Amino acid sequence: MVTNFQSHYIPNTPAEQDDLLAAIGLRNIDELFADIPDGYRNPTLELPAPLSELEIQRELNELAARNRPLASGPSFLGAGSYHHFIPSIVKAIMTRGEFLTAYTPYQPEVSQGTLQVIFEFQTMISALYGMEVANAGMYDGATSVAEAVLMACRVTRRQQVIVADTVSPAYRQVIATYCQAQGITIDITPADQVTGAITEATAGIVAQYPNFYGSLEDLQALGEAAHADGALLVVSADPLAMGMLKPPGEFGADIVTGEGQPLGIPPSFGGPYLGLFSCKQQYIRQMPSRLVGRTTDTEGRTGYVLTLQTREQHIRRERATSNICTNEALYALASSIYLAAMGRNGLRQAAELCYHKAHYAAAEIGKLDGYSLPQSGAFFQEFVVSCPQPPAEVNRRLMERNILGGLDVSDRFDNGMLLCVTEMNTRAEIDALVSALSEIA
Amino acid sequence: MVTNFQSHYIPNTPAEQDDLLAAIGLRNIDELFADIPDGYRNPTLELPAPLSELEIQRELNELAARNRPLASGPSFLGAGSYHHFIPSIVKAIMTRGEFLTAYTPYQPEVSQGTLQVIFEFQTMISALYGMEVANAGMYDGATSVAEAVLMACRVTRRQQVIVADTVSPAYRQVIATYCQAQGITIDITPADQVTGAITEATAGIVAQYPNFYGSLEDLQALGEAAHADGALLVVSADPLAMGMLKPPGEFGADIVTGEGQPLGIPPSFGGPYLGLFSCKQQYIRQMPSRLVGRTTDTEGRTGYVLTLQTREQHIRRERATSNICTNEALYALASSIYLAAMGRNGLRQAAELCYHKAHYAAAEIGKLDGYSLPQSGAFFQEFVVSCPQPPAEVNRRLMERNILGGLDVSDRFDNGMLLCVTEMNTRAEIDALVSALSEIA
Amino acid sequence: MLNKGGNRDTTRMLMDRSVSGRVGVITPELDVPAAPPLDAAYLRDSLPLPEVSEPEVVQYFTSLSQLNFSIDTHFYPLGSCTMKYNPKVNDEVAFLPGFAGIHPQQPAEQSQGALELLYRLQEFLTEVTGMSATSLATLAGAHGELAGVLMMRAYHLARGDSGRTKMGIPDSAHGTNPASAAMAGFDVVTIPSDADGNTDLAALREIAGDDLAGVMITLPSTLGLFDSHILEVCQVVHECGGLVYGDGANMNALLGRAKLGELGFDVCHLNLHKTFSTPHGGGGPGAGPVCCGEILAPYLAAPVVERVVDPGNGAGEFTLSEPAESIGKISGFHGNFGVLVRAYTYIRTLGAAGLQSISGNAVLNANYIMHALKDIYALPYDRTCMHEVVFSADRQRERGVSGLEVAKRLLDYGFHAPTMYFPLIVHEALMIEPTESETKETLDAFIDALRAIDAEATTEPELVQHAPHSTPVSRLDEATAARRPVLRWEPAAAD
């Protein structure tokens, strides 16, 4: 027998519950659970006692206070999650109950809000990447590129994929996880040897743009080499960088994925983020997850519906193009609001700010004794610095000055630290970093 | 000639502006301002250069960081603005654009949301105060009681008002400001001498409940004495205390006002707050400001409208019952949500928590060497402590321990400090205060 | 008839939904020993508040909100109200714990950021109006008016000039002007407008005597016109020893185009909820700061923020203070701080060029509407308007359709109605204020709608007369509401 607890989230009172029970001819709620075998029913649940909202607020504020937010001091950590400006309107709109507390638009007549937003999203993501179609239904950047690998294999009916070693280590691991049971071989190959490694068995090659270490790969060459052997070029591209960079679509990429977080989504300790996924029109029936299409209603009015659902798990089950059901729709909304607000000029300006500030920082750090920039060539907002000491130590000493340093990439570069500079970093912050580094040297 | 600035808040571009100008036969915007006399047109405006939203956020965050929020440590300051719990739903709902960006419901057909909320508000405020009618249109607690004084004079056609000296000093000052040009005499009278001071010339007497120093006045006696001479009893009452206190209406009060801030409104450095105003039915045509009434539409459906508008400035002009137009409607919404959520039981519990915690704190402080409680008698959540040192000094030393102490009331009580304890103060905080005070003694 | 989804059905009020035992908030357990109970004479017996759960509260209020028109959802050209876009960032910063969570009486050292913001805002508004000093303590436009006219009174009295009992107010003035003047003890004298909608100078001269405390002038006027005699108006009033009060509610037209102080005004208020875009909230909160010239500065309402400079190190500290001859405290604390934060943010976002662009576009948009409709709707004053245009529906009236009905019909077209029947001196007035934050497309759609309604007035007058047809409720019986007022829920009145 379970004691009753009148929660503020459960309207019906014990008296009302008794009314309902009486209507169905039962005496107590426990009788509803008679199918649970004896001995297994009503186990004890060892959980802390419930808290009032006042106490909850206090507890969560205390937990939150033990983390250092990026905005609380100069921060130069990127590496897959970025500190970018988010206009206030994003949160103001996405927290509207009509968006927040709806679900997948299965009933299009009463879900045009969500559906039209997704159609906007598909439009803008296609535009950003220079691709013909984009979906709206991937979890994050990592799983998106993993799904792209699976799709490349489906499209080409080949089982071998080459992944450049400049792709995010996390992405490479997730690709491996997704492919482990599919008989797909993943070859992690130095970026400059990828074109040479392609064969007629290659389903696709995977590159990141800018790559994990900040540099810009030669997508043109990769695409030509891949296509020459009937393989697909899969690119994972930073969507914000698309504000200034030539999009992968213009280099002939077949599938372009990305992490949508830079587009109006807070870093939030790694999630929820948003997987971006776009491809050439000819492959749409092999695409994973959700697509929204435009159509008309019985009175000829324009409307939007989920479409090409026969690819999806609820129809195709084990032969679906992916198992995805719930995804990150709310963040497709967030990034749509973000892109709408930034617009053509704002996104370009934001990208340019990142570019110039990062180059200023790199140039200044490059001048410091003991520091060097091991990579040459074009980069966007991230770059590797070789430090005079182990990056962990450098970071520790930066944090003494309340500066969050970069990612330790000493596995690849001698005392390498991957730094990221965005439009959020003022010149004063960059100068503070440079002078702190000079003191640490 | 003014340079054009394309703000993100102004959609039309220079090209579109030119289209509009062409449509009306002008060449530039300056021509629209030809009526401004030469030499006065387009003055220079010395203002700092505009900021992007990113920079605005940074600047405002910096300014905000230089203030100490009540929640950042134990806080025992009340004295007219209180630290109470606000359920998250209040902000979630009141920031909805449909409420936030509407105006006074002049067009009832498209303002039923605001109107029905106000009707709920009037209902709940009447209930809280035990009064027959409440309006929704006063600025704050101080101006509300000042308007009540003016109304008492209108109702009685008398020009003398007695204000107990236990009424908030700020309220007394605002009453004086409002009455300065009306030929009304305000007598500030010791609370225990008010009944004796009433004459047939007295329009009304004003008491606060609990009074400014936390104690509970004998409203019964005040009401009887006032009514015996045809004067009105005006009470300014803390609405949250009404969760447990007998309401002024039950003591025969004629006009009951209050500061609505405790009902779900953040302290916000003193505003926006919410004036509460209620009275007996017989006086409604003398009430100031806005009232919403229930009625029906042409199809017999229930609906709500602004009513008894002939009292108001837009109709009655210089003979209106007050000059109020814009007031604090959004906070009437906030407090309606608050009261709906707290409900019968929650408000009582909140009031009881304040009561018990304050009494615990008072008892513990009363035991300390050097401290005493100069007031006897019943109190709610505030009480005066006589300190062994000047309150300013005690407060300074409390703040060294990150404790915000009470208001300095040494003008009235020897080294008196007015402390407030609410449901937000944990026992640990109270104990920390007590032990800090004992160290300071 | 179809019901509307259980809980979310807005026809049931909170008390109709109340069920004994439902809980909307859980409060913490008492963590101190219970005190002896309060004397029963002070304890209430019953607390007739509703008992509903949290989901019901959210669903009910959310559903109610959808019954409103608002700027975020509808074009809202309500004249004299400046229903412009309200930036979300302004709300966001106002909710920062360092602003929303601070106590008005905490020591100044604990609130330097807030005080500095107020100080800077005082400076900004002083600059925008061309005045010398500003008090932020007043909570709305009318409240600012009250403060301003009390200051005028105090000024005259301080000079022993106690015979100035009259306040001149144009016939076009907003109702708050005479109401405020009356609260300040003045007798209101109405100043007529001349044929062009300007102040009738001859009439003004007639009342300009030693019993005139001053005049309250709205600039641009509520006819949406810039008074082309404004310099003379100020001169006439000053010459008789009076003062000129400026109702700055319409300042959206003049930002960076003219400064009231330079034109000769002695004191004015601004409506931050209009010109400076803090949200109207269904009827407030607003803020009505008062700005004035040198001679009136000592009388400003308390408190004002001062910067006290340490002569040693030059560091400034901000404190609240009371002007020497202050009319006194006029509100509980220091003004509607949350609104002031928003206005500050707005000004910082726009700067001088942005403010000038606002007035330019606000005026341009109003003139565009004026030109597009004046062939159809009567225009009592055919001259360049400022931020709003006042039409008369006289020509529609001839076909049996009133201004009110035209306005109501606009609701069916998805537009909020203009202000109706104000200013009082224009017959069947329709006062349209588009603001700068609307697109050309919206203006065009609105113009089309008003043209279409005019056509309907000929072809289907009943359609217009009985509008609106597509709103949550139709025309409401206001007469009965006022005759037999039902002002709160009562068990018997439940449907």
Next chain:
Amino acid sequence: MLNKGGNRDTTRMLMDRSVSGRVGVITPELDVPAAPPLDAAYLRDSLPLPEVSEPEVVQYFTSLSQLNFSIDTHFYPLGSCTMKYNPKVNDEVAFLPGFAGIHPQQPAEQSQGALELLYRLQEFLTEVTGMSATSLATLAGAHGELAGVLMMRAYHLARGDSGRTKMGIPDSAHGTNPASAAMAGFDVVTIPSDADGNTDLAALREIAGDDLAGVMITLPSTLGLFDSHILEVCQVVHECGGLVYGDGANMNALLGRAKLGELGFDVCHLNLHKTFSTPHGGGGPGAGPVCCGEILAPYLAAPVVERVVDPGNGAGEFTLSEPAESIGKISGFHGNFGVLVRAYTYIRTLGAAGLQSISGNAVLNANYIMHALKDIYALPYDRTCMHEVVFSADRQRERGVSGLEVAKRLLDYGFHAPTMYFPLIVHEALMIEPTESETKETLDAFIDALRAIDAEATTEPELVQHAPHSTPVSRLDEATAARRPVLRWEPAAAD
């Protein structure tokens, strides 16, 4: 036709509104020397994004939102989706700068609060499911399934048991189950349900061999039934060397009523966006943590949070780690942290008694609906249901009205439709899940609506067949949408 208010007219898409030169966000000026320009080969020529102002963005998206049904505005009894009230406090805390503003890779010392929260949540979910360990890295239910079946695979392989290629899945299962099994390389074998809606034990025994990796059982099943053979099911599978996966999407029925671990499940996922009330967001984000018993714990997806105790002072520190035999990393970072914060908050708010009250009321409400309607709507399995009830519209079908049409007609009554045509084994299925957070009044109104629609099926079948009639759009042409897909805005396609 009436237009809908200019800017707020949702029929124009962003690109339709775009005007060259309009600006939605102002970016800061560059405050460092400009770098040499990027090699032109990397520079894009054009960026075909819209150009709109901030007010337009707010108004457009706000207006779009109003086209949706949602929990906050409508009863949403969508079966299998647990559309319960989503507490606002959960959102509020998730947005705290100390949560929303932290980087997933900042040093553990800079994120101890976040890690401790994750650690505690792992413990809570382990306890709720009666398992031994939990990984929070999976981003939705299906993602959890994938992780779980990969763990089963890894377990068998680690034991050299490589012939287990089959995964048994009931015919009533959600589509994600077979899709996930396929992604993990398994051949799906369908297990039929018996006449009572339980697993057909005989059929299960038939497939239980040494090629069976395991089964994926949803409990309660998607028929809304608690499988009364569940102990035997687990036993049969275990006896043949297989493992039992639990799809915990329906855990709202069982919170504190039964623990999957105790019943014999080896691994399961939970849908935090269902059972633990994080908002569904129009289709996500969710979170699908995986909980498992001792034997599968080494295979959990990385990372998990560990508490490392300093042996010196006993102080604990939280770190991310990778389980010994982990199937690997399955998402970019550490899971959908913002969702996890919400679920944590929910559990802390409710405690054990609260969770039990949820399941009790969820099941009670579903049974109440079942009893109130089963005389009218066919009930394929006439037994106590759990948190949802699956009817068949067969009897309405006889009168020419399909389940889909009944569902669409509910929209006119202001209710979201139930899940239709799922589970696949029920003809004309209507799957209704009321959840615990709805009032009796709402349930009654919904019951009345379904009874009324049944009556309409007799009296006015066309009314039902062509429903909905009162929604922003009517029935949409899905066939053409799929045949000639238009998946993005194109200039030519503009209306």
